[in-house]
Amino acid sequence: MKYQTLLYYCYVTIENGGQFATDHLQFCKSLDLLGRIIVADEGLNGTVSGTKEACETYMKTLHADPRFAKIDFKVDDVAEPSFIKMHVRYKSEIVHSGLLDPKMIDPTKQTGIHLEPLEFMEMKDRDDVVVLDVRSNYEHNLGKFKNAVTFDIENFRDFPEMINQLASFKDKKILTYCTGGIKCEKASALLLQEGFENVYQLHGGIIKYGKEAGGKDFEGKCYVFDNRLSVDVNSVNPVVISRCFNCGKETPKMINCANPECNEHFTQCEECGWEMDGCCSIPCKEHPRKRVYDGTGYYVKVPQPVNLAAKKHKAAVQVQGG
Structure with a gap:
């Protein structure tokens, strides 16, 4: 099949x-x-x-x-x-922008200039260009373009607050990129609203770049939001840039912490994975709700326990209210 x-x-x-x-x-x-x-x-x-x-x-x-x-x-x-x-x-947005009024940006009306993968590859190393990763920290810690500017953010909704850190690059061409292109649509629109005049984005993101440009100069692996967790991108000059969260050893493996109440995304080598039972720390390893680690580090979302008392109270109130 x-x-x-x-x-x-x-x-x-x-x-x-x-x-x-x-x-x-x-x-x-x-x-x-x-x-x-x-x-x-x-x-x-x-x-x-x-x-x-x-x-x-x-x-x-x-x-x-x-x-x-x-x-x-x-x-x-x-x-x-x-x-x-x-x-x-x-949901209210297909990518949570973190804006009080999400309608202040509309990618169908204003967004950065789309660059096909080969165009992006040709432009990215120019002196007047800054390559900007608009993804979260756990994503670019696993893999990113060589010399890319990154932000220490846990979610894309934190991106708007970081734009002021790019003030020194306003005279440069800003080339944004993300996994598949969707975040760049809003990121580039926000940059244009903040006065950046030369804003571009990698059309189709890292995934398309890997398929059409061989992934040249993308260092490490690309994080993906499914049970693969990461995929190879670079078939031209691949390197590993991520290190084990626990021992510091070079490793490309990304997992989710086996403790569902932590569920941290982090890189962990095979040895530490089995030693820590897929957890990021001893407290998580000893947590009573720790999931069974099978070597993959991917888990089906575990439902939170139902508060039966609250559920019965709500039902009783509804009955009383008729």
């Missing part, structure tokens, strides 16, 4: 987004797809995985809809599906 994993996004107005999410979940389940999709009034953001035939049907169906005709799917052949469940959720 041949499987594929699709990474994509699309900024476009979706009317009745909540109902669209419900219907889209049923459509995905009818194809036996697994994955995670975010629906918002501003568009779609998804990663889905399934058989090659199912993925082809999914792509053809979305492309047949005028709203999604221009979606650029990044396609990976995989040995097995990259997810365990299928989720489609309706």
Whole structure:
């Protein structure tokens, strides 16, 4: 059986987004797809995985809809599906911007100049260029472009507060990049609003760059939001830049802490993985809810315990209220 994993996004107005999410979940389940999709009034953001035939049907169906005709799917052949469940959720944004008024930016109206991978590769080393990683710290700690500027942020919603650190680069060309391109749409729009005049973005992100430019000068691995956790990008001049959180040994392996109440993303070598039982610290290793470590460091989300007392109280109040 041949499987594929699709990474994509699309900024476009979706009317009745909540109902669209419900219907889209049923459509995905009818194809036996697994994955995670975010629906918002501003568009779609998804990663889905399934058989090659199912993925082809999914792509053809979305492309047949005028709203999604221009979606650029990044396609990976995989040995097995990259997810365990299928989720489609309706949210306020497909990428949380951290802005009090998310509508102050609209990637369909203003965003950076899109660079195809080979164009990005040609520009990135120029003296008048700054390459900017707009991803979170655990992502760029695993892998990033050589000499890229990075921010110590845990989520993209912290990005707007960091822009003032780029003030000295206002006379430069800013080349933004992320995993698949979606964060750059908003990051570049924010930079333009803050007075940066020459703003560009890597179209299709790191994943497309790896496929079309061989990943040249991308150091380390690329973090992905599925059970693979990371993928190889550079087939030209690959290096490992990440180190084991516990012992400092060079390692490309990224995992999630086995303690579900921590769930920290961190790099850990094989030896420390088994010694620490997939945990980042001794307290996590000794935690009563610690999950079983199988060497992968990927876990299905564990539901939090239900507060039965609160649930009964709520039900009683509803009955009394008639």
